[in-house]
Amino acid sequence: MTATKTFASQADLEEKQISFVQLSEHAWAYTAEGDPNTGIVIGDDAVLVADTQATPAMAADVIRRIREVTDKPIKYVVLTHYHAVRVLGASAYQPQQILASQDTYDLIVERGEQDKASEIGRFPRLFRNVETVPAGMTWPTITFSGKLTLWLGKLEVQLLQLGRGHTKGDTVVWLPKERTLLAGDLVEFDATPYAGDAYFKDWRKTLESVAALKPVALVPGRGPALIGEEQVAAGLKSTGAFIADVRASVEAGVAAGKDLNAVYKDTFAKLKPKYGHWVIFDHCMPFDVTRCYDEATQYADPLIWTADRDRQMWETLEG
Numbered sequence: 200m201t202a203t204k205t206f207a208s209q210a211d212l213e214e215k216q217i218s219f220v221q222l223s224e225h226a227w228a229y230t231a232e233g234d235p236n237t238g239i240v241i242g243d244d245a246v247l248v249a250d251t252q253a254t255p256a257m258a259a260d261v262i263r264r265i266r267e268v269t270d271k272p273i274k275y276v277v278l279t280h281y282h283a284v285r286v287l288g289a290s291a292y293q294p295q296q297i298l299a300s301q302d303t304y305d306l307i308v309e310r311g312e313q314d315k316a317s318e319i320g321r322f323p324r325l326f327r328n329v330e331t332v333p334a335g336m337t338w339p340t341i342t343f344s345g346k347l348t349l350w351l352g353k354l355e356v357q358l359l360q361l362g363r364g365h366t367k368g369d370t371v372v373w374l375p376k377e378r379t380l381l382a383g384d385l386v387e388f389d390a391t392p393y394a395g396d397a398y399f400k401d402w403r404k405t406l407e408s409v410a411a412l413k414p415v416a417l418v419p420g421r422g423p424a425l426i427g428e429e430q431v432a433a434g435l436k437s438t439g440a441f442i443a444d445v446r447a448s449v450e451a452g453v454a455a456g457k458d459l460n461a462v463y464k465d466t467f468a469k470l471k472p473k474y475g476h477w478v479i480f481d482h483c484m485p486f487d488v489t490r491c492y493d494e495a496t497q498y499a500d501p502l503i504w505t506a507d508r509d510r511q512m513w514e515t516l517e518g
């Protein structure tokens with residue numbers, strides 16, 4: 200035993216069961232019992248992958264599943280946001296293009312290196328065969344602001360920025376004809392939303408914009424694929440409720456003049472009964488409360504997490 204409690208995630212070593220399910224005519228979900236998901240669109244002449252898995256070795260399993268259903272080339276990789284666990288597998292697909300919002304590109308420039316070091320340190324299990332990750336960053340080759348439409352033959356695929364939430368650059372992939380959405384970490388299901396780089400004040404409004412599309416199938420960032428309006432609504436509702444509950448608790452603590460440590464303890468105790476069964480609850484809460492406290496007090500934009508800042512925060516709140 201060391202004197203300092205290690206990150207909750209560093210003790211999380213259990214391997215997850217993979218599911219690969221078809222959601223609609225052209226969309227598939229690669230899900231992993233609460234570990235990061237990948238969404239796949241198989242068009243007339245090409246395949247698009249949204250979120251790559253954390254390492255090329257892990258992405259190889261996604262490719263193996265894709266090859267069970269199609270031999271079309273994987274031309275496009277979409278980064279729904281900049282987090283290392285979503286982007287570092289990109290090289291395995293050898294895509295013609297890597298697409299991301301300009302905001303995501305800017306975040307990679309600003310904090311990509313620190314995020315890579317911090318995420319690998321926080322959660323080693325999620326970076327299986329991390330030695331297969333190439334040096335440096337995963338750079339988008341096409342960026343956009345607001346909306347970009349791709350045509351995979353006759354299949355229309357929209358990349359949409361519906362607002363800030365999980366990060367400043369959040370992008371969703373939308374198939375308008377089959378009303379299927381690849382949501383990235385903007386929506387989670389039975390999994391705790393990570394909000395360490397989030398915009399709490401915007402997130403719920405962005406979820407309303409997601410709901411306005413009226414999806415009938417949705418791949419969340421974590422958790423099982425949501426099929427049917429009822430399941431989609433449940434995912435949007437529970438994600439929004441969690442964000443609102445963290446925010447209400449943190450803002451009440453700030454209004455009462457409490458410091459971060461006290462606000463964290465209060466918020467953890469308040470939310471544990473309702474959300475404690477969701478995966479990565481213990482892992483996310485310190486980051487989520489810290490970011491929410493920062494936003495409520497003095498930082499409109501998220502501070503950059505570094506391996507050092509992770510450790511200091513963890514010692515302050517959990518030591």
Ligand SMILES: [Zn+2]
Pocket residue numbers: 280282285365384393
């Ligand atoms: Zn993320």
